[in-house]
Amino acid sequence: MRSIGTEKNKKIKKQNLHPSRERKKYFGELVQIDASVHLWFGTFKTYLHAAIDDATGNVLGAYFDTGETIKGYYEMTYQILLNYGIPMAFYSDRRTIFEYYSKKMVNIEKDTFTQFQAACDKLGIEIITTSIAQAKGKIEHMNKTLQGRLLNDIKRFNIKTYEELNKWFNKYYIKYINNKFAYKPKENETEFIPLGKTDLSKIMCIKDERTILNGNMISYKNHFYRLKANSYAGQLLQ
Numbered sequence: 001m002r003s004i005g006t007e008k009n010k011k012i013k014k015q016n017l018h019p020s021r022e023r024k025k026y027f028g029e030l031v032q033i034d035a036s037v038h039l040w041f042g043t044f045k046t047y048l049h050a051a052i053d054d055a056t057g058n059v060l061g062a063y064f065d066t067g068e069t070i071k072g073y074y075e076m077t078y079q080i081l082l083n084y085g086i087p088m089a090f091y092s093d094r095r096t097i098f099e100y101y102s103k104k105m106v107n108i109e110k111d112t113f114t115q116f117q118a119a120c121d122k123l124g125i126e127i128i129t130t131s132i133a134q135a136k137g138k139i140e141h142m143n144k145t146l147q148g149r150l151l152n153d154i155k156r157f158n159i160k161t162y163e164e165l166n167k168w169f170n171k172y173y174i175k176y177i178n179n180k181f182a183y184k185p186k187e188n189e190t191e192f193i194p195l196g197k198t199d200l201s202k203i204m205c206i207k208d209e210r211t212i213l214n215g216n217m218i219s220y221k222n223h224f225y226r227l228k229a230n231s232y233a234g235q236l237l238q
Contacts, residue, residue: 026055026189027185028192029087031089031090031091032138034049034143036147040154048064051080056185060083061076064169070115079170086124087191092130115207119203145181
């Protein structure tokens with residue numbers, strides 16, 4: 001026969017299986033990122049790529065797209081870099097967009113980067129991944145908050161497409177959310193590094209190896225490009 005005390009202890013152990021992680025002290029020390037899928041327009045799925053500062057709860061960037069894409073994360077990151085600077089680290093799910101892995105991987109391949117990892121490495125942003133949802137509690141909670149509040153505002157402002165939503169959300173809604181839910185960090189110092197004159201067009205991009213064909217051309221996604229002299233840039237051939 002089970003005692004009441006035993007049942008209580010089991011419940012406590014279950015509740016503390018993944019205890020809450022203490023938030024960081026400094027603004028920009030850790031940025032939680034995630035993509036949340038929802039029927040924002042009632043008829044088709046749209047993915048919200050969002051970033052939230054671990055120390056303050058500030059939403060730093062957001063981008064809506066038709067799927068969870070590297071473009072969505074690049075656009076979100078671009079907003080952070082322009083508005084705040086370079087953060088110390090991103091905290092994300094263990095997905096192939098954030099880390100490269102394969103069952104056939106040998107030791108020498110462990111340093112292989114994904115496109116997003118390579119861009120972050122160039123900027124000096126560490127990527128930390130986790131399989132525990134509770135560890136990213138702030139962004140999980142923010143996603144639920146937005147799903148409860150944003151739907152009504154989308155209807156109220158007659159927003160019909162995710163392109164319109166991106167412009168409106170980043171111009172008005174992020175300020176509203178941060179004013180309502182963000183809080184002061186434990187320390188006043190920031191870990192954001194100024195972007196300076198960094199050329200993001202050479203970092204926040206998709207890179208792929210191509211073979212140069214006859215006529216000094218390359219083929220990419222059923223299009224041919226002619227290479228310019230002394231340049232890696234290509235000109236599209238119709």
